[in-house]
Amino acid sequence: MMEIRVEGLCKSYNGKPVLTGLTAVFRPGITCVSAPSGTGKTTLLRLLLGLERPDGGTLCGADCRWAAVFQEDRLLEQLPAGANLRFALGEVPGEAAALLARLGLELSDPEPLRTWSGGMKRRLALARALLAPWEALALDEPFTGLDGENRARCLALIRERAAGRPVVLATHDRTGLEDAPLVRLGRE
Amino acid sequence: MALAAAYPHGALLLASPIQAALRLLELLPSPAFWQAAGNSSARIFGGFLLSCALAVLLAALAAGRPRLRELLVPPVAVVKAVPVASFIILALVWLDARSLSLFISGLVVFPPVYLNVLEGLRQTDPKLLELARVYRIPLRRRLWGIYLPQVLPYFRSAASLALGLCWKAGAAAEVIGLPPGTVGERLYNAKIYLQTPDLFAWTAVILILSAAFERLFLAVVDGLAGRVGA
Numbered sequence: 001m002m003e004i005r006v007e008g009l010c011k012s013y014n015g016k017p018v019l020t021g022l023t024a025v026f027r028p029g030i031t032c033v034s035a036p037s038g039t040g041k042t043t044l045l046r047l048l049l050g051l052e053r054p055d056g057g058t059l060c061g062a063d064c065r066w067a068a069v070f071q072e073d074r075l076l077e078q079l080p081a082g083a084n085l086r087f088a089l090g091e092v093p094g095e096a097a098a099l100l101a102r103l104g105l106e107l108s109d110p111e112p113l114r115t116w117s118g119g120m121k122r123r124l125a126l127a128r129a130l131l132a133p134w135e136a137l138a139l140d141e142p143f144t145g146l147d148g149e150n151r152a153r154c155l156a157l158i159r160e161r162a163a164g165r166p167v168v169l170a171t172h173d174r175t176g177l178e179d180a181p182l183v184r185l186g187r188e
Numbered sequence: 189m190a191l192a193a194a195y196p197h198g199a200l201l202l203a204s205p206i207q208a209a210l211r212l213l214e215l216l217p218s219p220a221f222w223q224a225a226g227n228s229s230a231r232i233f234g235g236f237l238l239s240c241a242l243a244v245l246l247a248a249l250a251a252g253r254p255r256l257r258e259l260l261v262p263p264v265a266v267v268k269a270v271p272v273a274s275f276i277i278l279a280l281v282w283l284d285a286r287s288l289s290l291f292i293s294g295l296v297v298f299p300p301v302y303l304n305v306l307e308g309l310r311q312t313d314p315k316l317l318e319l320a321r322v323y324r325i326p327l328r329r330r331l332w333g334i335y336l337p338q339v340l341p342y343f344r345s346a347a348s349l350a351l352g353l354c355w356k357a358g359a360a361a362e363v364i365g366l367p368p369g370t371v372g373e374r375l376y377n378a379k380i381y382l383q384t385p386d387l388f389a390w391t392a393v394i395l396i397l398s399a400a401f402e403r404l405f406l407a408v409v410d411g412l413a414g415r416v417g418a
Contacts, residue, residue, distance in 0.1 A: 049322050066322055074319040076333055078417030087333040088323050112417065132323060 002061065002135060003027045004048065004166055009057035011043050018043045021057065022185065026136075026166040030158065030180040033170040039186025041170035042071055045138045048168060067134035069142045073125040077114040081124055082107055085131065093131050100127050103153055118145040126154055130161050137167040152176065208388035215389060220369070225393060228289065228371040232358035233401055235293030236351060242294075243301035244343070251309035260302070268299045272357045276364050285365035289372065292361035293354035300346045300353070308342030309335065332416060340413045347405060355398035371397075 009022040018040045024031075026048075035041045046052045048062050075084050081100065085092045085107075097107040103123040113121055122145050129137060139158070143151045155176050158167060169177070203211075215221040250257040267275075272292065279291055316334045319325075325333070362372015371390055378386035 051318055051321070065324070068319075068322050070315070070319065072315060074315050076316075076337070076417070078337060079333075083417075087329055088319070088325060090329070 002064065002164075002166060004059070004061040004064075004136060004168075006044075006048075006062075007058045007060075009044070009047065009059070010055045011040070011047060011052070012055055019047075019054075019185070022183075024183045026168050026183075027181070028164050028166055029162050030167045030169050030177065031183060032174055032177050032180045033168060033183045033185060034172065034174060035170075035185035037172070041185060042140055044185065045140050045168060045170055048136075049138055062136070064135040065133060066136050066138060067129040067132035068138040069122075069125050069129045069140060071140045071144075073121045075113050075121055075125060075128075078112050080110050080112055081105065084113065084124065085128060088128050089132055096127070096131055099131060099157070100124070102157060103127055104150065119147070119150060122146060123150060123154060126157075130157060135165060137162070137165065139167065139169045139171075141171055142169065143171065143173070203385040203388045205388075207385040208392060211385040212389040212392055215386075223369050224371050224374055225397060227367070227369050228358065228362060229397055229401070231286070231290040231367075231370075232293045232354055235290040235295075235358065236297050236354045236401075238290075239294035239297035239354075240301050240347065240350075243298050244305050247302050247305035247309060250306055257306070264299050264302060267295055272296060272360060273364070276361045279361075280365055285367040288365040288367065289358040289361040289370070293358035296353045296357040297350040300350050301343065304342040304346035305339055308339035311342075312338045336412070336416045340409065340416065344406065344409050344413070347409060348402060351402040351405060352398060355394055355401075359394050 004026040005024075006026075007023050009019050010017070011019040022040075022044065033041050033044060043052070045068070047054050047059065049066050049068055050062065076087055079087070082092055085096055092107070100107045103126070105120060105123055105127065113124070116124070122142070126139075126142050129139070137158075142158070143154060146154060158169070161167075169180070171177070174180075174182070246256075246260065250260055272295075275295055276288065276292055279288055283291055312335060317330075320330045320334060359372050359375065362370045363376050364372075366373050366376055371393060375387060375390045378384070378390060
């Protein structure tokens, strides 16, 4: 069973410490990372994704194939949904239409994403991550801009896909995730 | 009226648009006309294309290499500031007259295309590049999805400017270098033999060719931009 271990992880920006000696284990299934704003959730995910190097400490098992939902959607707004999936994944997986439909989206929608609502784009960003071939998944506030119903749909899909693979989910709102292991950061 | 009376052969000084148009119509059926237009177009537009390719390549290399970027600052500044006539005379020492317009048109095209493409690349959204890294998106798809939509508007505006510049500089190079069978040579002859309607007709040819190549090239760029959604 794959797991990711961080030990004594430190990171600071311009001399201001953000993570100070964090030790945690991310096992298969969802692990929540909870912290007040600006106390290192995104930094931890960036370190796990290899987008930044830690100042100290070790990361074990993080050099695997990741998919991610970032704080921002990071979609190609000038293109429609299908082209966005093709850009990120190379081709549109066979299950894409069904997965998008479960999230209330239409794969064949020809409109560029700039005409979509914020919530629709957020769900597409999540769909893109779930459809990618990943060994570990990093989700940074994936439910931002979603109403209760859509949040529940997204969470159900994440739970399904998390079986046997670690999912690191950074959120300030743990509604529906009370049963998930929790890593607390910062002043919490 | 007074001017016409004072200069009964006014066409020597200033041909009317009708005289220029009639002369152009006379020139059109002649094979020599098409040969001159073809030779000049091939060299000037060839210089434009070669210079665009070099400028895009160097901008792509320099975007991620600050040392190369700094190394290219002085030559680009020199090419921007030194009068084209100086380069033409200098280039005549090294090159034969036939290659001159290709070299000179390429020279004036390089700075705007290089600088604009470099700026476009430097404005590329770093968040999308991070996404590409995490999702292991290969270079070909990154080019198509991230770089091209970002750079094409910059390249388009540079190419529009550069196409006008290269025809002006290329024709000037031909007038000074006098390669046989070119528009520049015809312009020079028109001036020497005081054939003002010819001078105006050949100037109109340059304007038409410049506008035609600009439209054609920008249509290709716009087609590409439409495909990548830029």
